[in-house]
Amino acid sequence: xxxxxxxxxxxxxxxxxxxxxxxxxxxxxxxxxxxxxxxxxxxxxxxxxxxxxxxxxxxxxxxxxxxxxxxxxxxxxxxxxxxxxxxxxxxxxxxxxxxxxxxxxxxxxxxxxxxxxxxxxxxxxxxxxxxxxxxxxxxxxxxxxxxxxxxxxxxxxxxxxxxxxxxxxxxxxxxxxxxxxxxxxxx
Numbered sequence: 001x002x003x004x005x006x007x008x009x010x011x012x013x014x015x016x017x018x019x020x021x022x023x024x025x026x027x028x029x030x031x032x033x034x035x036x037x038x039x040x041x042x043x044x045x046x047x048x049x050x051x052x053x054x055x056x057x058x059x060x061x062x063x064x065x066x067x068x069x070x071x072x073x074x075x076x077x078x079x080x081x082x083x084x085x086x087x088x089x090x091x092x093x094x095x096x097x098x099x100x101x102x103x104x105x106x107x108x109x110x111x112x113x114x115x116x117x118x119x120x121x122x123x124x125x126x127x128x129x130x131x132x133x134x135x136x137x138x139x140x141x142x143x144x145x146x147x148x149x150x151x152x153x154x155x156x157x158x159x160x161x162x163x164x165x166x167x168x169x170x171x172x173x174x175x176x177x178x179x180x181x182x183x184x185x186x187x
Contacts, residue, residue, distance in 0.1 A: 018169060021176040022141035029139040029149045035124025035132060036165055037088065044174045046090040053119035056084035069102055072152050073159045079104060084119055096171045103161035123161065130155055145169035
């Protein structure tokens with residue numbers, strides 16, 4: 001015998017807001033060791049195909065820096081480093097994130113170093129296949145929308161790069177629209 005109509009539970013899709021998606025994404029970024037491009041692709045269903053490098057350069061790490069580079073990368077002052085800033089872009093042309101990356105070239109395989117310096121592929125596409133993992137990750141969803149995160153990328157037990165990411169509100173909107181499909185596999 002079935003339950004009376006007044007007591008039957010109904011199951012319907014629950015909506016999630018872009019701000020709610022941002023909070024969920026911040027938690028995923030803090031816990032997931034995979035490179036950012038893989039996390040974003042899984043969370044949104046939007047492949048991140050390219051980076052548009054806005055600026056790049058190199059030099060020696062001389063002070064703790066805004067991101068705590070010396071401590072995060074476990075290197076002494078004066079260590080040679082390379083850096084780049086840019087935007088990660090999806091296959092549909094959506095800007096997924098503004099990103100910056102500082103890496104220690106001598107800790108990377110020559111081929112990976114060359115690819116990072118060319119600036120044509122996201123770091124996750126270069127370092128991920130080599131086994132790089134995100135550690136010491138911090139992320140939060142600020143009131144203005146989106147997600148801000150920072151993580152140290154490790155390869156073979158050594159910190160090789162420091163990434164800072166500002167994931168766009170637009171990407172969180174996509175995640176909110178796809179959350180039932182993507183959330184179970186995000187973590």
